[in-house]
Amino acid sequence: MSIDIQVEKLLTEIYTHMARLNHPPLNELTPEMSRFYFQEGRKFYKELFIPNIKEENKYISDLEYRLPIRIYTPEGTGPFPILVYFHGGGWVLGDLDSSDHICRYMAHRSKSVVISVGYRLAPEYKYPKPFEDAVYAIQWIYEHIHDFWGDPSRFVVGGESAGANLAAAASIKFKELGFPYITGQLLITPVTHYSFDTESYQEEGTKNLTKERMIWFWHHYLEDPSQGLEPYSSPLLVKDASNLPPALIVTVAADPLRDEGAAFANRLKRDGVCVKYMCFEGLVHSFIHMIGSVELARQAFDQIIDALKQMVLEAPVQIGA
Numbered sequence: 001m002s003i004d005i006q007v008e009k010l011l012t013e014i015y016t017h018m019a020r021l022n023h024p025p026l027n028e029l030t031p032e033m034s035r036f037y038f039q040e041g042r043k044f045y046k047e048l049f050i051p052n053i054k055e056e057n058k059y060i061s062d063l064e065y066r067l068p069i070r071i072y073t074p075e076g077t078g079p080f081p082i083l084v085y086f087h088g089g090g091w092v093l094g095d096l097d098s099s100d101h102i103c104r105y106m107a108h109r110s111k112s113v114v115i116s117v118g119y120r121l122a123p124e125y126k127y128p129k130p131f132e133d134a135v136y137a138i139q140w141i142y143e144h145i146h147d148f149w150g151d152p153s154r155f156v157v158g159g160e161s162a163g164a165n166l167a168a169a170a171s172i173k174f175k176e177l178g179f180p181y182i183t184g185q186l187l188i189t190p191v192t193h194y195s196f197d198t199e200s201y202q203e204e205g206t207k208n209l210t211k212e213r214m215i216w217f218w219h220h221y222l223e224d225p226s227q228g229l230e231p232y233s234s235p236l237l238v239k240d241a242s243n244l245p246p247a248l249i250v251t252v253a254a255d256p257l258r259d260e261g262a263a264f265a266n267r268l269k270r271d272g273v274c275v276k277y278m279c280f281e282g283l284v285h286s287f288i289h290m291i292g293s294v295e296l297a298r299q300a301f302d303q304i305i306d307a308l309k310q311m312v313l314e315a316p317v318q319i320g321a
Contacts, residue, residue: 001205001254004282011207011284014044023086026212031092031220038093043120046292047101047250050108056242057096060140067133068118070096071148081157081312083111083137083186086163088286090217091122091130099160102288109305112156112312113148115141119166123220130221131232134166142181154312157245158186159250161257162217162289165191167237168247168264175244184311185247187305189285190261193236194218194228198259206256209285214256236264242270248276248307252283252300255315276307 023037054073059066074080087099096118109112119133138157145152157167164187171182191214201211222228231238238244247268251261253293258279265277280287280300290297 001203002282003205003207003254004265004286004294004296006289007207007284007287007298008292010044010293012295013283014208015080017041025058026216029216035093038089038098041252042098044291044293045101045289048292050104051321053104053107055104061135061137062140065120067120067137068096069137070100070103070116070118072103072114072116073149074107074111074113077150078113079148081110081154081156082141082145082148082150083107083110083112083114083158083308083312084141084167085114085116085186085265086119086134086159086166087116088159088189089121089160090214091127091162091165091221092217093121099163101292102160105301106305106308107306108301110309110312112154113150113282114149117321126223127221127227127233130162131166131169131173134170138181139179139215154183155181156184156186156308156312157182158188158248158308160188161192161285162221164188165233165235169191169232170236171245172231172238176284179310184244184308185249186304186308187247187261188250188288189255189257189262190235190249190264191204191257192260192264193234194222194225195234195260196256198256198263200258200260203254203256206254209256214218224298235282236267241268241273244268244271244273244313246274248304249278249310250304251277251279252278252285252287253281254286256281257285264311274283276305276311278307 009314073290087094103114251258
């Protein structure tokens with residue numbers, strides 16, 4: 001499996017650093033330890049300087065706990081499209097800071113208000129808590145959309161990996177409730193199915209995400225394996241996908257999640273949902289965090305954002321367009 005040379009170089013630097021830190025084998029790794037190594041790995045992702053983006057931290061506080069959000073507003077007077085964004089990290093890792101440069105870049109290039117949600121993490125808060133946070137945050141943001149200079153007719157939810165899982169699951173929930181809040185989905189390398197038997201899970205060379213690692217993430221997310229059969233944890237298992245919002249679904253070739261992302265695109269398309277599916281060669285999971293160091297990642301992310309702009313600003317893009 002061919003990997004871009006800049007990706008290989010970056011990953012080699014990270015692996016060398018982890019070896020110096022005596023990174024333990026997966027069967028000895030606790031969530032707390034994993035968060036430490038996650039932060040260490042982030043030091044190697046060069047962030048792009050994005051000017052003229054207003055940033056504001058707030059809390060959704062009308063709960064028993066405070067749910068943090070971060071608002072990124074581009075230059076201009078609005079009303080702006082809104083993108084509610086959920087970070088990746090296997091439901092165990094990540095926070096508002098880990099996706100900060102990604103959200104800044106999306107706000108700048110898409111001319112949208114991006115609102116990042118710091119949902120609660122597993123295993124301290126197992127399924128369905130992160131999913132419930134996603135649903136509540138989306139509803140709260142929509143109800144306060146004018147506070148963010150937002151346009152309710154252009155209201156997109158999205159995320160990366162586990163965050164894309166939450167966005168897709170929340171879209172299913174709102175569709176079932178009959179609430180037409182969401183006008184689009186941005187699903188980057190999404191987790192869509194509690195299953196490990198696809199071809200992409202069996203392939204070698206997926207680098208920074210492996211089958212064993214995904215099993216570890218799912219183990220910490222679910223209270224019981226039977227919960228993996230629910231569409232709010234495995235969106236691919238949705239019984240009726242008709243009338244779900246248009247979706248932009250992104251995968252990369254060297255990723256164990258590639259096939260389930262493609263399967264979800266086909267599942268939505270089968271029930272008449274407008275879908276654009278993009279699969280990039282030479283890249284690995286978490287590639288969007290490499291845009292400051294890897295030219296191919298930057299180019300791919302630009303294409304993704306441009307497709308998102310077309311989806312929220314113009315007519316939905318049909319698959320294959």
